[in-house]
Structure formats: C-alpha cells, structure tokens
Amino acid sequence: MGATNWSALTRMPVKAYHYELDTCFREGQDEVQEAFGDRQEEVLHRSALMLVKPDGMATGKLGVIRDFLGTHNFSIIGAELFRFNRHTGRELWRHQHTLASLDRLAVNDIVLQAGPTLLLLLRRFGDHPEPATVHLSSLKGKADMSQQTPDSLRGVLQRPNRLCSMIHCADEPADLVRELNLLMDPAPRHRLLGRLREGVSSPADEDLLDHVLHSGEFGNVTLDRDGAVRRIRHTVRERATEHPDLAAAAGRIEAWLEGTERGELLPWREFTRVLKSLDIKVDVWDMAIVGSSHIVEDEPGAIKVIGNPRSGSWLA
Template identity: 25%
Template sequence: MNEPLRDLLATLTSPEKAAAYAEDTYVQETAEQLDRLGVDATKFTREHSLLLLKPDAVVARAVRPTLEWLRDNGFRVVAARRLAADRHMIRALWYFAWNIASPERRRLADLLAGICDVLVLVVHADDGALPVPVRFTEAKGATDPRKRRPGELRHLLGNHSYLLNLVHTPDDPADVLRELAIYFDERVRAAVIAEAGIGADRTDEAAAIADDLYAEAPARGFDRAAALHRILDDLARAGIAAPPDAETTTGSARLLHAAWAEGRALDPWSVIVLGSYVLPMRTGQSEVRS
C-alpha cells in the first residue's frame, strides 16, 4: 500500500478516483519521478494541464487556431512534443471509460490513431480559484457537439461529431500525473517537466511542429455525404454496387459493417467520418450521435 501516494491523490481528486489511481502504474511513475526531481507534485499538477491535439485536429488544420485560443484565454504553452499515437495509447488514456465504448467506436478510434502523428502540449495559467486542469477542461467544451457553447475551444474548432472532437485534456490534477506517463517515457518526461518548470512560452515551437504535421498529413473534410461518396467510389472500383439505402443512417451503418466483415480496403478517413455519424458510440446504444 502506497500511503504517500494515496495522501497525495487525496488532495488532487475524488476519493473514489484516488483509490483507483493509487494502484495505477502510470500515476505511480510520474509521482515517483516528480519526487526524485524535487518537484512539488501538488503544485505542478494544479498549475499545469495537458492538451492532446488528435489526428482529426491535424487534418482539420485546427492546431494554429488552438494556439491562438490558448493565448487569448490566458493559457501559455510551456512544452510541446510530437508523438506517434497507437491503439495502446488510446486504451491507456481512456482505460476507466473505454469499457462502455461500443466496438464500432473502438474500431474507428484505432483507425483515427493511424491517420497521422499527434501533438501534446503542456499549458500553464496564472493561479485561479480552480486548478488549471479543471479550468481548462471546462473552457474546452463538451464531447457532445450539442452541448458546446460559443467561446469554448471545441465550439471554435467546429462541431463535427461525438467521436471527432479534435482535442483531449485531463479532467483534474490526478489525471495530469497519469497522462504524463502515458505520453512520455522517463527521459522525455524529465525534459518536459523541466521545460514546464522554466515556464517560457513555447508557442512558436508548437506552431513549428504543427507546420511539420500539416506538411505530412493532407487536410481532410468532415462532411458525411462526401465521406459516403468516397466509400461508394472505392466499392465501385472493386465492382460492388451501392445498396439502395446507402444514404440512410441504417444503410450507411450496414454498409460499413459489411465492408469490415469482408475485409474491404476503404479510405480510412472516410470510414472514420461516416462512422462517426452513423455508428453507435456506446455499448448498448441504438441511436447515433449527430
């Protein structure tokens, strides 16, 4: 039983979450490293948060608008790193919630991870009534497009779909501990922590990484009809006729399931976009989120 870690977590999150995180390897790794480096974990995780700009943010060309939003809303980028995302990172990040994700959502998320690399930012803000991760998550906006409001980051970047929400942030300081170890190995994590401690504005570094990502990953659209037409074109080239109900939600969903079952080679981005509109996102969910 790690009592020092339990005591630390009790100051950072809810009792239920603290109990679970005390046994989490990722949390343990970051907490132990901060202690070795002489960094106050409570202070660090209250004053900093993380921002993951997912592949959908890259192809939507949403990185630079995000950097502008951060500046305009009192957040400063103090570290930036490019990462290669994969299915394991996805499962680590959403481990405590992924059990309710539908099989279709997991499949789409895995496809999304393969579109391009991602950008992770460490952000700092001046002291406030709430910890920075909490303030940032509230300012970011909801996952559900219908709940986003003007002024929020996700509202600014575009109300695309429940799955294609472009960005992710930790909910509270305990999540900052956990996600630092998910994104970065010990060596890189030490450098990131040191940079964050210096506190210099590294927006220009983040913008340069964005330019590199843009150069490697073409811009893509989020239109449902365009995605369907691209998939139908792929199938037509394989000699497969479009089903008569392909443009309906049920028909599109059936089309994707059939293509997966038959191992059809379809444009991954179009599958992601169409699937995000017509497939269930949660286990047992019959309706889709548009």
C-alpha cells in the same frame, strides 16, 4: 514514493481508488515528486495537458487552439509529437471506454492511428481557485454535441461529431500525472517535466509548433461525410465493374451506405470486413468520418468506471 496528497490531485474518490493501483500514475507521481520537490502542488495547480489528436492535426486546428488558449491565459510551454497505437489508445481511456461499443473502439483505432498526435503542456497565468486542468476542461466544453456552446473550445473547433473530437484534455492534476507518464517515453517525459518545472518553453518546443503551423504537412484534410460516402461508393462501383465476381460484396457496401442517407447506422465491423474483401484502397479519413458518423457508440446500460469531475467540486 512519498505519501500521496489526493486532495491536491482529484476530488473523485473513485479515481483515487483506481489510480492508487495504476502503474502509470504511480510511476508518474514518483517522477513528479522528484522533479518538483516541495513545489509539486503549486506546479500542478498551474499546469495542464492537452492532446491535439490526429483529426485536429490533419485539419490544421493548432492555430485556432493556440489563439483560444492565449485568450484564456494559457501558454504552451512544452510540445511533443507521438503516435498512438492500439494499446495506448485503450489504456488512456481505460476507465471511460467501459461503456464503449466494440464498433466505437474499432473506429477510435482508425481516428487515433491515422496520423501523429501533438501533446501540449500548458501553463496558466494569473490566480484561479481551480487547478489549470479543471479550468481548461470547463473551457473545453461538453462532449455531448447537443450541450456544446459556440464559445467553448469544442464549439470553436467545429468538430464534426463526438468521436472526431480534435482534442483531449487531462481532467484533473491526477490525470496529467498519469497521462504524461503513459504517453511519453522516458527521455521526452523528463524533458517535458523540466518545462513544467521552469514554466517556459524551449527553442525545440517553439520550432516544433512552428513546423506544425507553417510546414504545410498538416491542415490538408476536410472531414466531409457526404464527400467521403461519395468517394467510397465510387471506388466500390469501379471495383465491381472490373471484377464482376465481387458484385455481391460491392452491393452490400452500397446498400449500407445508402442506408446512412436515411439515418441508418452501420454494422461497422461487418462493414469493414466486407470492404476489405474488395481489396480496394480507401482514404483513412474517409473511413474515419463515415465510421464516426454512423455507429452505435455506447453499450446500452453501460457506465464509465470513472466519469468527469462534478462541476464546482474544486471550489468547495
């Protein structure tokens, strides 16, 4: 692998420090150099990576996302379905989940593993001083719900809470390089690098997007916290009626769920252990929305090893 021009990949010294030793970045950078040659900086400047996460897929958000992207001069040039597992979910946010509570990690596992994720590679058209990754991250909007603007992509998607965020975007060119390598096996990865090099989608990409949009396989879920609580309570009560020996465990679940109506948080890992002891079937999206709505998300005083790029850092 040749020398890395970090100034074209990130404006965060802490990211360069960690990525220089990161196996996925190192391998990805070598593949990018081979695929793009002396066009590497130009291709990466115009390219972005987005994930439509399982909650975004289940609720049918691709159409809204594609319209938003088109309005802002982005087009989809590559697409691939994949599934997160426990390890890829943790590795993708390795440097950010240093502040996450253990309950948040557990809920995040449920959300990420509830269904397929759609990886989108994007090409931005027109001139812009910032890399496409940075530009798209600013259009995405703030992670903090209180700072989210209605015209941001997160605002347009109407996400229900911080953890059911529907989408993820690579923040800088360095993140695109790392995340494409981390999430894709060699064959789809090299196919997608070709799409970035050429700047246009293939018939296979268009067929996949058409399937997601029109097959009826996606878009049948509504993330309704109140409805989820009602359904879980109903199932728990039925179970306790059928098996009186489970009444104590069922009562604990009922009490915890009643507490959420008063704004109380759930002790998530204990809650799920007791629920599992009832041996009942609960819809995965009901678990996802209840968990993501009622937990302590971050450890007090903890920090991200790598945060977000400073606004305007690429314009300096």
